[in-house]
Each structure stands twice: as structure tokens, then as C-alpha cells.
Amino acid sequence: MPDTSRQIAAAIGRLTLYWRAASWQTVAERGLNPAQAEILGHLARRGPARQVSLAAALGVSAASLSDSVASLLAKGLVARHPDPKDGRAVRVALTETGAALQAALPEAPAPLLSALDDLPETEAGAALRALSMLIRALQEARAIPVQRLCVTCTYFQPYRHDDAAAPHHCGFVDAAFGDAALRIDCADHEDTTEERRAAIAARLAAVG
Ligand code: SF4
Structure with missing residues (x-):
């Protein structure tokens, strides 16, 4: 691998570490973990989805997704509704409370957005x-x-x-x-x- 590629990979790694730490703190203050925040963000961007589609889109296992959705259901941030295209299937959707909480979450750490703006x-x-x-x-x-x-x-x-x-x-x-x-x-x-x-x-x- 050329040295430039190693340097870019290292830079992405540093930024990922920073983003993960900053996001963890931000979402924890709102009673979430990063996986739950990702699910809320995905539902806000793309609308209601079946759990299998959510797991595929977020690159997580079905079991892990199921745990996160169960937690969000218990908090009243998402709800399950019948899929209009298939009455036997259900989709997960944001509740009003979940949508409001998601809208209040920053898209990215403020110092990073500020540096990018510059x-x-x-x-x-x-x-x-x-x-x-x-x-x-x-x-x-x-x-x-x-x-x-x-x-x-x-x-x-x-x-x-x-x-x-x-x-x-x-x-x-x-x-x-x-x-x-x-x-x-x-x-x-x-x-x-x-x-x-x-x-x-x-x-x-x-x-x-
Ligand atoms: S992804 Fe890009 S090219 Fe495609 S519709 Fe959106 S803006 Fe247009």
C-alpha cells in the first residue's frame, strides 16, 4: 500500500475515533446509544422500514438490530405498524417523540462541522x-x-x-x-x- 494510502487510512481512523467518542457523549445525554441514534436517523431520512431492511441498510446483524429496536420501542421513540404492501409484515416508524428527539440530535460534532465549514x-x-x-x-x-x-x-x-x-x-x-x-x-x-x-x-x- 502506498504511503499516502496509509496516511489517509490513519486520518480516517483518527476522525472516526473522535466522531465515535463525541457522538457517544451527545446521544448518551439523551438516553440513547449510537446504534439507537443511527436507527432514528435512518427512519427520519428514509421513512418506515421493516427490521430486515433496517439491519441491511445499517450493516448490523438481525439480533443486534432487534435489541436496539426493542429498546426504542420501550422508550416510546418508535412504533410498529402493519406494512401497507404486505399485511402480514410490520414496519418500524418514528413516533412523534422519536421524531422530535431525532431532529434535536446534531448531524455531526460541532467542532468537526466548523472545521469543514472553514x-x-x-x-x-x-x-x-x-x-x-x-x-x-x-x-x-x-x-x-x-x-x-x-x-x-x-x-x-x-x-x-x-x-x-x-x-x-x-x-x-x-x-x-x-x-x-x-x-x-x-x-x-x-x-x-x-x-x-x-x-x-x-x-x-x-x-x-
Ligand atoms: S443522487 Fe445525485 S444525480 Fe442522483 S438524483 Fe440525487 S442529486 Fe441527482
């Missing part, structure tokens, strides 16, 4: 593009659950425009955008084919 836009865009590529590669390697990234989306058209500030195009909203607006979890995402995902990655890597 990055020049071109560097922030380059970082977001590099992270999108890393997440895509881990997804292709089946190391993490499927994510809703621009770089794996059927609507994403990389470098369609000559404008250096906004070279990409989103076919869903029919608008140009730059690296700094790449999405990591887009509600309008539609997964494209494996062949096209590879072509998009090659195109982004070629431009650098």
Missing part, C-alpha cells in the same frame, strides 16, 4: 468527491451496505458541462452542479448498472 470550497469539493469514490469502492467490495450516492446514480452525468465550477449534471432535477454538491444520501437516487458505475468511477478518476 475549508475552501474547492478543497471541500475535492474531499467530497474522494470520499464518494471511497464509499463506492467499499460498496462494490460488499464491505458496506448500498448507499445513495451521486456517483452510483442513474441520473448522474459527470463532466457534461464545460463550466469548471459546475461540470456535472443531475438528470432528475435537470441542473448542473459541482463536486461540492455531490450527495452521499439522496432521496431521489436510483442505482445505475454495475457497468455504468464503473464507467462513472473511471471518468472521475481520469479527470482527477
Whole structure:
């Protein structure tokens, strides 16, 4: 592994440690653990879900997910409802209390968001593009659950425009955008084919 890759891996490890410690404290103050907070966040972003889908999306075992959901049910933060598509199945959904608590949770530690806000836009865009590529590669390697990234989306058209500030195009909203607006979890995402995902990655890597 080249030294640069080791340094980046070490940096990601440091940031992960910091994020985990800061998040643990923040969610513990609200009577949650990080796994429970993740479930609330996922339900807020994507709506009600079956437990099997939740476990797959969050990359945890069915048993672990079941324990976390049981705890959230006991706290009145989620509830089970029949799945409208299948009366025999149930979905987990946020309660009003759960939605309010989730909305009050910070998306990330404030010092980290502040440091990111201070990055020049071109560097922030380059970082977001590099992270999108890393997440895509881990997804292709089946190391993490499927994510809703621009770089794996059927609507994403990389470098369609000559404008250096906004070279990409989103076919869903029919608008140009730059690296700094790449999405990591887009509600309008539609997964494209494996062949096209590879072509998009090659195109982004070629431009650098
Ligand atoms: S629909 Fe969302 S994920 Fe797809 S290209 Fe547009 S902004 Fe990106």
C-alpha cells in the first residue's frame, strides 16, 4: 500500500475515533446509544422500514438490530405498524417523540462541522468527491451496505458541462452542479448498472 494510502487510512481512523467518542457523549445525554441514534436517523431520512431492511441498510446483524429496536420501542421513540404492501409484515416508524428527539440530535460534532465549514470550497469539493469514490469502492467490495450516492446514480452525468465550477449534471432535477454538491444520501437516487458505475468511477478518476 502506498504511503499516502496509509496516511489517509490513519486520518480516517483518527476522525472516526473522535466522531465515535463525541457522538457517544451527545446521544448518551439523551438516553440513547449510537446504534439507537443511527436507527432514528435512518427512519427520519428514509421513512418506515421493516427490521430486515433496517439491519441491511445499517450493516448490523438481525439480533443486534432487534435489541436496539426493542429498546426504542420501550422508550416510546418508535412504533410498529402493519406494512401497507404486505399485511402480514410490520414496519418500524418514528413516533412523534422519536421524531422530535431525532431532529434535536446534531448531524455531526460541532467542532468537526466548523472545521469543514472553514475549508475552501474547492478543497471541500475535492474531499467530497474522494470520499464518494471511497464509499463506492467499499460498496462494490460488499464491505458496506448500498448507499445513495451521486456517483452510483442513474441520473448522474459527470463532466457534461464545460463550466469548471459546475461540470456535472443531475438528470432528475435537470441542473448542473459541482463536486461540492455531490450527495452521499439522496432521496431521489436510483442505482445505475454495475457497468455504468464503473464507467462513472473511471471518468472521475481520469479527470482527477
Ligand atoms: S438524483 Fe440525487 S443522487 Fe442522483 S444525480 Fe441527482 S442529486 Fe445525485
